[in-house]
Amino acid sequence: MTATTVFAPARRRAPRLLQPAAVLLIAAVTIGIPLWLVAVTSVKPQAEAIKPNLSLPHRVQAAENYQQTFDQGKVVQGFVNSLLVVVPSVVLVLLLGAGAAWVFARRKGRLTGTLYALSISGLLLPPAVITIVMELRQLGLAGTQLGMIAVYTGMYLSTSIFFMTGFIRNLPEELEEAARMDGAGPARVFFQVILPLLRPVIATATIMVMLFAWSDIFYAFFVLGGGEKATLPLNLYQVASAQLYLNNWHLIFAYVVMMSLPMVAVFVIAQRRIVAGITSGAVK
């Protein structure tokens, strides 16, 4: 932080107005236009929304559009379904990942190394989505939320194990040592010493998993399919597939707005922590 502030004034005297102007222009074109298109189309009547454009609506019918999408798109059900698979997945990824990371960070030897390498292979390898379906069918978990949680957990464990192992390796062992001297068993050391220390990296892992799992449709489609257990993005896919040939862009975009607002709200509230979490995890 000091590096940039010390260095900046000498370099940037000339383009003092250029930078804000450039930022405003780029933001307006690349972010402003797409978001404006969504917002403005979502309140237009169908006749105006058939050819999506940037002009202001002649008639605003926000309530009608949002009400219709809300009912047709099963927003509440989708939201609950999304929470039911994403939250348990995140908790399991963090908890199981932390346990494994603790062992991998502290134990030495070839077996530990091999198991660690195997556990983080998911950072690289693509999940075998077709055979996942086969396996879940044989286990009786196809189309269930439990199956979806198991798949997400398996997919993102590598990420959390990788970040957490690196983090624990940099923690001084003396802290655990002291607890053990006081007679704490492994379970107490883990839950009372290690887990609280992991807070920053838990934030990173939570954000990363949320970003992907909350908006996933590919794996959800194979495991959950449509119907009763469909998550929010799956509902959007169904709404959009049904409405696209009718060019009902106003309904699609009303859904996009409703679906995106929770994530944006979470970001606005926890912005600082999220930014710190992402950046501290990636570049060590």
Add this chain to the structure above:
Amino acid sequence: MVDTATRGALDATRAKDRSASPRRSRRERVRRKADQPWWFALPALAVFGAFFLLPNLLNFVYPFTDWSAFHPQIGFVGLSNFETILNDGSMARDIRITLEYAVLVAVFQNGFGLGLALLLERDTRFNRFFRAVFFLPVLISALAVGYIFRALLAQDGALNSVLSALSGHQLDTPWLGSTTWTLVVVTLVHGWKWMGLAMLIYLAGLKSMPGDVLEAARIDGAGAWRTFWSIRFPLLAPAVTFNVTTALIGSMNTFDIVQATTGGGPGSETEVFNIYMFRIFGQGLYAQASAMSLVLFLVVVVLAVPVIVGLRRRENNQ
């Protein structure tokens, strides 16, 4: 049993460590057997093994069967699924398109991300606000992003009407209908969606630069351009590694944006692996989809490993 085996290996490495690293020998002490018992790692290993590794192993079996929606039994059929995807050209096409897609995304996502990071580098309130603005696309689901750009880029969509108004005559460029350029357009959208994340990571890299090195460069009379290419960019190596690898790997698994913008068209020219699997699985040809899944697995292994090793080496050479 497992434990005694590790103890042996553990003692051996400890003995080596003691002579190699004084820092480690300082915290050397008698370690009780159960300081970090293996059962803490077991749940993670079990879930990961059962729901990630096992399906990937099964993926080496099912492609050689006739598993499909059309008959209850599953029997081995040898290489016929691979012959099918080889002979109808879909394998070669999907490999080519996925690789082009991944490389273009890596270029755009990192180009945009680094550009924004440099533009918003100074820690002012103005810049902090706009960092958040550029992060917004990361928060919108990829599927929704796809639909937004489908509306924007349609032949009678918003972009063409803006361009028509600006140029004064009617334009109807088929942004998503060209067999050559649509792939580039879709990867630009993909880069747009993730540029905010790359930006944050580059910002973190820029902030962690040692001030004295930059100061020395300034005293030596290096301009901003020279400082960037000779000092700051090489020092960004870890951030570049992270961003390029995640972009390459993430975009080889892409689905949502392509499905929402083009659905793989026009004429299959944006059909990446996952679009193919989705389509073929939907037709009930499970084993054939699994064969393509195995091809994806092998392509990722063959390509990602050298990329990561190479980038890591570049980092270490700095």
